[in-house]
Ligand code: FAD
């Protein structure tokens with residue numbers, strides 16, 4: 001079945017939803033595809049909040065400075081200034097959509113603090129900021145008649161018109177998507193496609209991310225010949241709750257913002273020995289310090305200590321974290337909490353301009369899938385929700401201009417989806433074996449501390465998996481697990497390729513063979529054209 005819209009949005013997290021609302025307001029018809037239910041997203045899990053300059057005691061220069069310092073010389077200062085400068089407007093826009101950030105006793109915003117921030121500037125809704133945003137945006141969406149949402153609709157690939165002669169005239173035409181419930185592939189035609197598919201934490205064995213975070217947008221863009229950038233900068237969040245099950249529930253950095261201290265196996269507070277900001281140092285530094293302490297002691301985790309705070313305060317400020325710890329028999333006000341680093345955020349991604357344009361006309365990207373230049377080599381805490389909303393607005397402006405320029409241009413014919421597969425059977429167990437092998441390989445060889453040898457080992461293993469899955473892809477009818485595995489393998493290849501390109505240690509990329517940063521910082525760019 002073929003469906004036609006002005007704009008196709010892939011993803012229903014903060015980036016996709018806020019972009020859809022912004023672009024529909026300008027009179028365009030919009031389809032949102034989302035591979036599970038509407039609220040299944042990293043956005044829904046965001047805890048700490050959204051960084052923006054709102055306090056009298058704060059200023060843009062300070063937020064810019066903190067972002068640049070965390071980014072370790074690789075942020076684009078122009079992009080940082082533009083996004084940080086749009087913070088107050090972004091807060092207003094979210095308020096208009098119905099987000100009610102927590103307030104203090106004076107009626108002002110109750111601002112939290114996180115790693116790398118020199119000031120309190122994180123707006124939050126207790127420790128469930130993302131859920132409050134997702135709920136508000138979905139409510140606003142229900143009031144917008146120009147937007148149609150397709151749940152359980154898995155985007156397989158964007159459709160690109162390829163012209164000879166150096167790609168002149170190439171543009172995006174839409175996307176193929178699998179209806180997960182009936183197994184049929186539909187064609188969505190649109191002159192504009194916005195990738196808002198989020199991150200790729202599932203590529204690693206241990207992650208704070210939900211199951212949807214399999215890097216689909218990055219892989220789709222890459223297959224469409226679009227430039228991808230800085231994929232080696234995978235952010236490991238320092239404090240995920242350690243549990244034998246392997247699930248990694250996040251303990252927000254805002255807990256350290258309220259005074260929590262990291263302690264090693266011997267009970268010693270260790271962060272001052274690693275950085276003058278101590279427990280509130282940028283994330284890359286804290287995660288590496290924890291890794292070092294765990295390796296020194298052989299312990300499977302370190303401890304987070306906030307026992308100096310009252311139970312009443314902790315229950316009110318961090319209700320979700322308090323409750324989750326309680327279910328595991330831990331009382332935050334009395335017990336030390338076992339924590340470990342876990343894969344959390346992709347700082348690189350699909351290369352975009354400050355107007356969310358990719359290198360393919362008509363194809364846009366925003367949110368975690370994109371690499372705008374804001375985060376550089378390490379994202380400053382709580383800058384991603386800010387970036388998503390600001391870039392959604394900028395993307396909507398740019399899309400509006402693009403659609404006006406395209407008006408009247410005939411839509412080219414789109415080839416139907418061809419399903420070459422049809423095979424099935426018990427062989428499919430290979431998909432879950434390969435899925436596990438990939439995630440284990442990435443965790444063991446492409447983690448917090450890297451070496452060239454381990455990266456090369458990972459490259460060999462992943463290319464074997466890629467070969468195997470390529471055969472599967474062409475021989476079996478598509479299903480979501482297979483599609484996700486194919487995407488995760490592709491993303492893993494890109495991470496390793498960028499990591500091998502970068503012969504220095506910078507920000508989140510720490511490699512024993514090249515322990516120092518080079519004098520001149522440069523992006524790692526991958527392009528097929
Ligand atoms: P997401 O919210 O992940 O949405 C992606 C959407 O794309 C989903 O709807 C998904 O189903 C859909 N999708 C993916 N692939 C396909 C496909 N092939 N076809 C169709 N649909 C698809 N950042 C902050 O700034 N502050 C915080 O406090 C914070 N806390 C966090 C806590 C946790 C536990 C996690 C995991 C992340 C946190 N982050 C935080 C990061 C932040 O939440 C994410 O970067 C941000 O929400 C990403 O938004 P997004 O819209 O780009 O992607």
Ligand code: SIN
Pocket residue numbers: 046047048049251252253254380381382383384
């Ligand atoms: C957290 O609450 O610690 C997560 C914040 C973020 O990832 O920006």
